[in-house]
Amino acid sequence: MTTKEATYNYVIRLGDNALILGHRLSELCSRGPILEEDLALTNIALDMIGRAQALLKYAAELEGKANTEDDIAYRRAEINYHNYLITEQPNGDFANVIARQLFISVYEYLFFSELENSKDETLSAIAKKAIKEVKYHKQHAIDWTLRLGDGTAESHKRLQKALNDLWMYTGELFEMDNIDTYLLHQHIAVDAMALKTKWQSEIDRILTEATLSVPEDTYMQTGSKKGIHTENLGHILSEMQYLQRAYPDAKW
Amino acid sequence: MHNEHSDAHFQSRIDSGEHIEAKDYMPEGYRKHLIRQMSQHAHSEVIGMQPEGNWITRAPSLRAKQILLAKIQDEGGHGLYLYSAVETLGVSRAELIEQLQSGKAKYSSIFNYPALNWADIGAIGWLVDGAAIVNQVSLQRTSYGPYSRAMVRICKEESFHQRQGYEIMTTMMRGTKDQKAMAQDAMNRWWWPALMMFGPHDSDSPRSSDAVKWKIKRETNDELRQKFIDKTIPQAELIGLTIPDKNFKLDEKTGHYTLSPINWDEFHRVIAGHGPCNKQRLEHHIKYHEQGAWVREAAEAYKIKHSKKELQTV
Numbered sequence: 001m002t003t004k005e006a007t008y009n010y011v012i013r014l015g016d017n018a019l020i021l022g023h024r025l026s027e028l029c030s031r032g033p034i035l036e037e038d039l040a041l042t043n044i045a046l047d048m049i050g051r052a053q054a055l056l057k058y059a060a061e062l063e064g065k066a067n068t069e070d071d072i073a074y075r076r077a078e079i080n081y082h083n084y085l086i087t088e089q090p091n092g093d094f095a096n097v098i099a100r101q102l103f104i105s106v107y108e109y110l111f112f113s114e115l116e117n118s119k120d121e122t123l124s125a126i127a128k129k130a131i132k133e134v135k136y137h138k139q140h141a142i143d144w145t146l147r148l149g150d151g152t153a154e155s156h157k158r159l160q161k162a163l164n165d166l167w168m169y170t171g172e173l174f175e176m177d178n179i180d181t182y183l184l185h186q187h188i189a190v191d192a193m194a195l196k197t198k199w200q201s202e203i204d205r206i207l208t209e210a211t212l213s214v215p216e217d218t219y220m221q222t223g224s225k226k227g228i229h230t231e232n233l234g235h236i237l238s239e240m241q242y243l244q245r246a247y248p249d250a251k252w
Numbered sequence: 253m254h255n256e257h258s259d260a261h262f263q264s265r266i267d268s269g270e271h272i273e274a275k276d277y278m279p280e281g282y283r284k285h286l287i288r289q290m291s292q293h294a295h296s297e298v299i300g301m302q303p304e305g306n307w308i309t310r311a312p313s314l315r316a317k318q319i320l321l322a323k324i325q326d327e328g329g330h331g332l333y334l335y336s337a338v339e340t341l342g343v344s345r346a347e348l349i350e351q352l353q354s355g356k357a358k359y360s361s362i363f364n365y366p367a368l369n370w371a372d373i374g375a376i377g378w379l380v381d382g383a384a385i386v387n388q389v390s391l392q393r394t395s396y397g398p399y400s401r402a403m404v405r406i407c408k409e410e411s412f413h414q415r416q417g418y419e420i421m422t423t424m425m426r427g428t429k430d431q432k433a434m435a436q437d438a439m440n441r442w443w444w445p446a447l448m449m450f451g452p453h454d455s456d457s458p459r460s461s462d463a464v465k466w467k468i469k470r471e472t473n474d475e476l477r478q479k480f481i482d483k484t485i486p487q488a489e490l491i492g493l494t495i496p497d498k499n500f501k502l503d504e505k506t507g508h509y510t511l512s513p514i515n516w517d518e519f520h521r522v523i524a525g526h527g528p529c530n531k532q533r534l535e536h537h538i539k540y541h542e543q544g545a546w547v548r549e550a551a552e553a554y555k556i557k558h559s560k561k562e563l564q565t566v
Binding site for chain 2: 019022023026027029030032033034035036037038039042043046049050053056069070073074093094108109146147148150151152153154158239240242243244247249250251252
């Protein structure tokens with residue numbers, strides 16, 4: 001494995017996280033509980049797709065096969081996608097959307113704050129931009145966690161259920177495989193495992209303030225680094241890739 | 253001297269080109285006309301998010317997806333901005349939404365047509381936003397200050413949308429046979445409904461006279477429609493799209509295009525609720541509004557709880 005090959009894989013993973021979460025959030029357009037929230041969620045989706053484009057473009061460069069970011073996004077099969085399982089989970093109700101946003105944005109804030117120091121200049125630049133956006137995503141998620149947790153009995157119950165349901169997908173965020181470790185030694189990748197304590201304590205603090213309980217530890221689902229997904233990803237890709245697959249010669 | 257609260261004084265302010273502001277005296281008919289027109293405009297922005305939203309997850313490139321997301325976000329923002337402008341006339345957003353959902357308030361009938369292929373996203377930007385801009389540019393000079401200012405802001409973004417829509421159509425007309433067919437199909441379906449967006453002919457438009465007298469409306473339906481037609485036909489021809497009208501021609505004397513008669517039966521049928529998507533659009537709005545009720549209640553409960561806490565600590 002060369003550094004370039006490892007970096008390609010690393011960048012694909014980051015790009016896929018942004019793309020698939022952006023896809024899920026974009027499904028919420030015109031479905032928000034209030035118009036302001038429709039705009040906020042669309043805005044976060046837009047940040048995510050923008051980040052995906054920057055990362056997949058870089059992946060295409062590293063790959064060196066004259067592919068574009070669109071070829072990479074629209075012509076890969078499920079097994080070659082490496083987004084975290086949590087990003088592909090269906091939106092469910094608004095509480096579920098917020099729980100997913102909370103877990104991911106708190107993680108991403110810690111992650112990109114570290115990636116900013118990467119020796120890889122492109123990754124560092126992308127991280128710098130991402131931090132600014134994630135700061136807002138995180139605040140948005142925390143605000144709603146507090147409102148729903150400490151709002152009505154129903155909102156509390158819904159959010160607690162969503163947090164419990166998604167908890168089993170949070171373990172993956174801190175996994176390190178040989179690609180991560182290899183790039184960590186070269187000061188390119190982030191030590192994700194080392195983020196866990198901070199993430200856990202921040203989640204504990206937010207949930208406590210929101211009068212919610214921290215979910216009990218359970219078996220953590222895993223697979224994305226190997227391309228093994230939940231059943232959801234296939235449906236996302238069949239929708240997302242439809243035009244590119246149906247009209248392979250067309251330029252859009 | 254006119255009494256400040258007289259209709260005569262109001263009309264003299266209108267005639268001298270002054271803006272009317274929220275706290276100024278206005279006849280009840282003026283206020284009602286504005287509420288109807290501005291809320292219809294706000295609802296149109298919001299309902300318009302649905303046909304475009306239908307294609308976000310299938311947008312064929314990452315760039316196209318971002319442009320579409322940004323555009324829909326703009327439309328929602330316009331909706332918010334316009335709701336605030338209507339609120340200056342003493343109606344709350346909740347009341348306006350209630351009127352939309354009960355069918356008392358209308359939204360632009362164009363959104364009762366479906367977005368069936370990717371070129372529809374181009375056609376909506378180019379033709380629908382293009383028609384809207386012609387109307388909105390004219391409304392920048394409308395007599396009600398908050399509405400006029402909203403239009404100035406909205407026009408800037410709409411012209412960007414129209415260019416993006418035309419860019420999609422251009423790309424598809426330069427593309428494969430399938431892409432060209434999609435673009436022409438979208439043109440065929442959106443052309444006539446876009447022309448209907450300007451409303452009935454001046455001779456059949458019952459409210460036009462008051463609106464013109466009060467300078468809410470600065471140009472008539474037919475004048476605005478003609479501007480749109482004259483601007484759009486050359487754009488279509490430039491990229492090889494056929495106007496779906498065998499009888500259209502340029503009148504050399506006037507410099508204006510003339511067309512076959514518009515099918516007003518269709519216009520009235522769709523307004524009366526029998527368009528392809530009337531039921532779907534309204535039900536979608538109601539469904540997600542109802543599904544969001546517990547979220548709005550929670551936000552309200554949290555606000556009350558925490559404003560009490562703040563008071564106790566003061």
